[in-house]
Amino acid sequence: MILLFTASIFLFTFQNVFFKLFNMRYMKNNSSYFIFGTLTYVCICVIFFIIGVEASRFTLSMTLLSLMFGVFFISAIYFYMKAMEEGPLGLSFLFFSAGMLIPIIYGIVFYDEPAPLNKAAGLLLLFAAFYISVSGGKNDSVGRMSKKWAVYILIGLLSNGIIGVALKMYRLAAPPEAAYDFIFLGFAQAAVISLIIGLFFKFKNNEPLGHLKSRGFTLVTAGAAVSTGFGNLIMLLLSMRISAIMQFPINNGALIITSILASRFIFKEDITKKQLQTIAAGLAAIVLLSL
Numbered sequence: 174m175i176l177l178f179t180a181s182i183f184l185f186t187f188q189n190v191f192f193k194l195f196n197m198r199y200m201k202n203n204s205s206y207f208i209f210g211t212l213t214y215v216c217i218c219v220i221f222f223i224i225g226v227e228a229s230r231f232t233l234s235m236t237l238l239s240l241m242f243g244v245f246f247i248s249a250i251y252f253y254m255k256a257m258e259e260g261p262l263g264l265s266f267l268f269f270s271a272g273m274l275i276p277i278i279y280g281i282v283f284y285d286e287p288a289p290l291n292k293a294a295g296l297l298l299l300f301a302a303f304y305i306s307v308s309g310g311k312n313d314s315v316g317r318m319s320k321k322w323a324v325y326i327l328i329g330l331l332s333n334g335i336i337g338v339a340l341k342m343y344r345l346a347a348p349p350e351a352a353y354d355f356i357f358l359g360f361a362q363a364a365v366i367s368l369i370i371g372l373f374f375k376f377k378n379n380e381p382l383g384h385l386k387s388r389g390f391t392l393v394t395a396g397a398a399v400s401t402g403f404g405n406l407i408m409l410l411l412s413m414r415i416s417a418i419m420q421f422p423i424n425n426g427a428l429i430i431t432s433i434l435a436s437r438f439i440f441k442e443d444i445t446k447k448q449l450q451t452i453a454a455g456l457a458a459i460v461l462l463s464l
Contacts, residue, residue: 174411178411178424178427180403180407181404181407181411181424182428182431184399184400184401184403184407185400185424185428186428186432186435187396187400188397188400188404189266189428191393191396191400192253192257193436193440194393195209195254195390195393195394195397196258197440198389198390198393199384199385199389199390199393200254201380202374202378202380202381203370203371203374203378203380204371204372204373204374204375204378204382205371205380205382205384205385206251206254207251207367207374208367208371208382209385209390209394210247210251210363211364211367211368212394212398213394213397213401214360214361214363214364214367216394216395216398216402217398217401217402217405218361218364220398220399220402220403221353221357221360221402224353224406225353226353226357227351227354228354230351230354231358235351235354235358236358238339238342238343238355239339239355239356240358240359240362241335241339242336242339242343242355242356242359242363243358243359243360243361243362243363243366245332245335245336245339246332246359246363247363247367248328248329249329249332249333250329252325252326252329252332253265253326253333255325256268256269256325256326258325259321259322259325260326261436261442264433264452265322266428266429267429267432267451267452267456268326268327268329268330269326269329269330270428270429271330271458272329272330272331272332272334272335272337273334273337274334275331275333275335275337275338276337276338276340279337279338279341298457298461301458343355356405411424429456
């Protein structure tokens, strides 16, 4: 179990690193992002196909839910990357991971799941952390994230949360043994949609894609696909063995710390006092929401 957690944290930390590398070096226009996404999703589908996909388990409800998953996965990662253009990796990941709030609210409203005080306190802390991150006077521009960052990360957070809702709906409507098929269908549809959007931007705006032919881009794409694919596989394995209430706080909490360290030591991003306050409030919110 410890090895699975370690591997999951390691893979998703490098997923963030590869996304950041793509963002810094190759995301020169919208079409470049969607073509990168297409190639990444295709590689993930190949990984899951090799692991084992059973077409006989495909159903209409699974296809529709996986389409919901795929569409919002594209949206979540796109706006997460746009947020990383405007702010640091660690802080962006903190709020991106807080999308778990959406399936929590969904469960409370539609499935009569309990809403204890710790979750209410966590919600208030999350709002406080978000306010801290975008507040500040004219003399505090270094520690304050831009309004554009706030919009991007908010859309990314919401999209990430809707992914959780899709997974929650799936778990109640389909057998556990079809989980691999669901993820395969989700990424397969995401690849098709991402390709269509990428070609649309390419020909509508005549956006160049020559920079994506480099060896470095191939390595970044391969790294993103392997880390995302196997990271999700391990998350599936963990979800079959332990409760989500234990899995996600450990995984997300550790990833926030490793992402902050990666942003500091790999990308040389400074961590300001205001960002440390935001991170502290955000970590406390995630812990309370997950208890």
